[in-house]
Amino acid sequence: MAAWIGLMCAGSLAAASKNLEIYWIDAEGGASTLIVSPSGESMLVDTANRTPDDRDAKRIFAAAQQAGLKKIDILLTTHFHSDHIGGMEALSKLIPIGMYMDHGPSVELARPQVAAAYKAYEELSAGKRRILKAGDRIPLKGVDVDVIMSAGEAITKPLKGAGAPNAACADFKEHGPEQDPDNDQSVGLLLQFGKFRFIDMGDLTWNYEQKLVCPSNLIGQVELYQITHHGLNRSSSPQFVWAIQPKVMVMNDGPRKGGTADVFDVLRHSPGLEDIWQVHLALGTPKEINTPEDMIANLGQSRDCKGDGIMVSVDPAGRYTVTNQRNGFHKTYESR
Numbered sequence: 001m002a003a004w005i006g007l008m009c010a011g012s013l014a015a016a017s018k019n020l021e022i023y024w025i026d027a028e029g030g031a032s033t034l035i036v037s038p039s040g041e042s043m044l045v046d047t048a049n050r051t052p053d054d055r056d057a058k059r060i061f062a063a064a065q066q067a068g069l070k071k072i073d074i075l076l077t078t079h080f081h082s083d084h085i086g087g088m089e090a091l092s093k094l095i096p097i098g099m100y101m102d103h104g105p106s107v108e109l110a111r112p113q114v115a116a117a118y119k120a121y122e123e124l125s126a127g128k129r130r131i132l133k134a135g136d137r138i139p140l141k142g143v144d145v146d147v148i149m150s151a152g153e154a155i156t157k158p159l160k161g162a163g164a165p166n167a168a169c170a171d172f173k174e175h176g177p178e179q180d181p182d183n184d185q186s187v188g189l190l191l192q193f194g195k196f197r198f199i200d201m202g203d204l205t206w207n208y209e210q211k212l213v214c215p216s217n218l219i220g221q222v223e224l225y226q227i228t229h230h231g232l233n234r235s236s237s238p239q240f241v242w243a244i245q246p247k248v249m250v251m252n253d254g255p256r257k258g259g260t261a262d263v264f265d266v267l268r269h270s271p272g273l274e275d276i277w278q279v280h281l282a283l284g285t286p287k288e289i290n291t292p293e294d295m296i297a298n299l300g301q302s303r304d305c306k307g308d309g310i311m312v313s314v315d316p317a318g319r320y321t322v323t324n325q326r327n328g329f330h331k332t333y334e335s336r
């Protein structure tokens with residue numbers, strides 16, 4: 001795969017920096033987000049897919065090396081679906097993993113594939129596992145990480161400065177029941193570094209999002225939103241997105257997964273939005289509805305994909321630069 005040359009030009013090597021860095025690793029529609037705190041401690045959120053050639057594990061390892069990491073301090077698995085846990089075993093052979101965090105047992109153990117993946121997880125994490133509850137704080141030195149959702153339960157009190165009523169809740173239209181119920185068990189986290197706030201909700205779906213923003217918004221505003229569930233329209237309700245008012249959004253979509261026109265419509269009507277960045281061009285969506293090409297890391301089909309990612313580097317004053325690994329295109333924003 002391509003080296004993170006563009007990113008290095010942005011002066012973003014973690015070992016040499018006092019910045020917070022977040023890498024969205026291209027997993028062709030899977031999820032893997034590497035967070036490197038200014039202290040040098042690291043948390044990987046999800047390990048994407050399993051493939052015969054360990055493609056995603058190798059891409060995660062390459063990003064960890066570029067970030068100067070010798071180990072992953074915390075592996076947080078949002079939920080036990082194959083596009084979030086698939087690369088775990090292969091990755092654990094490439095780099096040591098300090099601790100494992102998750103929402104507790106999968107609720108889909110009747111499905112043989114899920115049961116096998118969960119058993120492997122239990123074995124690998126034995127003695128190093130912590131089950132997270134809403135309201136917990138994750139110990140990642142240098143940043144504040146709050147667990148705001150886990151195992152279907154949301155925090156009950158607003159985060160500091162949040163708690164305003166959400167008028168949009170009056171128009172909420174419930175979706176039918178979720179067919180893959182482990183999505184709604186996803187661990188959701190809010191990371192704060194100075195004025196910068198980042199949210200990653202895994203694959204939490206539409207109905208469960210309401211627990212955090214209706215009738216009042218328990219989260220407050222965020223700077224950067226990892227667009228939930230790869231940009232699928234089973235998540236990102238207007239009530240949720242418009243309440244948290246992200247300035248910048250990153251979609252970890254695939255060539256044919258997520259990024260449909262109805263999702264872009266909700267995202268673009270969000271107050272205060274400046275830019276959407278995509279890991280992949282959504283090939284089934286008209287080009288003019290996708291974000292401008294400079295802010296898309298991969299433009300083709302999976303088979304000819306080089307696996308370029310997107311990263312952000314946040315300085316202690318809250319200024320942050322998002323960079324597209326494919327072309328080095330980058331843009332700087334100020335936290336509110």
Ligand SMILES: [Zn+2]
Nearest residue numbers: 031083203229
């Ligand atoms: Zn997923």
